[in-house]
Amino acid sequence: MDALLDAVDELHSSPTVAWRVLNLLKDPEFDVRDVESHLEADPALTASILRLVNSAAYGLPRRISSLRQAIMLMGARSLRLAVLSFGLVDRLTRGTPAQVYDDFWRRALTTAVAAARLSREVQRSAADEAYSAGLLADLGVLALAQVDTNRYVKIYTQHSHGTALIEAETSRYGFSHAALGGRLLSRWGIPNPLPLAAANHHLPPVGDALLFQTVYAGTLLADVLWTSGSPLLPQIQAFLERHFDFDLDRFIDLGMECKADIEDAAEMFAVRIEGEIDCRRLRREAAGRFREEAIDTAIDYDGVTAILDQDFSP
Secondary structure: OHHHHHHHHHHOOOOHHHHHHHHHHOOOOOOHHHHHHHHOOOHHHHHHHHHHHOOOOOOOOOOOOOHHHHHHHHHHHHHHHHHHHHHHHHHHHOOOOHHHHHHHHHHHHHHHHHHHHHHHHHOHHHHHHHHHHHHHOOHHHHHHHHHOHHHHHHHHHHOOOOHHHHHHHHHHHOOOHHHHHHHHHHHOOOOOOHHHHHHOOOOOOOOOOHHHHHHHHHHHHHHHOOOOOOOOHHHHHHHHHHHHOOOHHHHHHHHHHHHHHHHHHHHHHOOOOOOOOOHHHHHHHHHHHHHHHHHHHHHHHHHHHHHHHOOOOO
16 A cells, blocks of 8 residues: 555645644634645645635625635634645546546545534534545545556446445455555544544444444445435435434435535535436335335234234144
8 A cells, every 4th residue: 555655645745735734723723824824835725715715605795815814714624624625635636537536526525415414413513524534535546546547447437336346456456445545644644533434434333433424324325326226225224224313204305415515515626526316216215115124024023923823722
């Protein structure tokens, strides 16, 4: 992994400005002037932040052209998210083959907004970290696509994103994109739990750590929301029911909320997402699964009742 990441460093300079700004933002009483002076050293990052604050997500009545004003309007938490997102993701997507680039953004934005939505259900203050973790979870895909382009694009397009892709990556490289993404974040100085969330985003979480639960759920939803007949539908419905007490209606509501959030996020990142989330299709499939489970439960109940009703007397 380290040899491959050395090659990544040759393609992309280390995000020094992003790390300096993130360190400044750790202080609740950060000096706006210090943050501004560091950001000005990275014109691309500055432009991205101004684009964000002027996007529909903020809904400001007039356009903001002052970086200092943007920093004050956004506050530490939102600015930290923007620096993580634009300082890392935007940097690594440059030069990524189209076949991987399009799917990366669809999955990254879906995982991010879904993780944030689920976090707000339990602990509102954790939503920004969940969004960041979801957005950064698949950085390993970008790294592999840029360093071993021809072979990796073939692997990526021939295997479904999940267990099949991880097995193919491990067979070829000795590690998966998830493990590589976690290593990359650690190497760049991002503290846990974000590297751990990236490394384990395809694994069912052990315990009740909210961040890992939401990122894992977002990873499943990145397939289910966009794929007709996704085999992961029963898995995500059962997971959300068990960990977040979601019934069928709340599950559909989540899909609709994510659809709107993804559209806003795509505008914010200035990317185009191919395809569309079909909430009617999602409702039909989810309701169908619900009916099947109800029938299976009824059959099991009837079978047990019949056994109990039997007369076992000699």
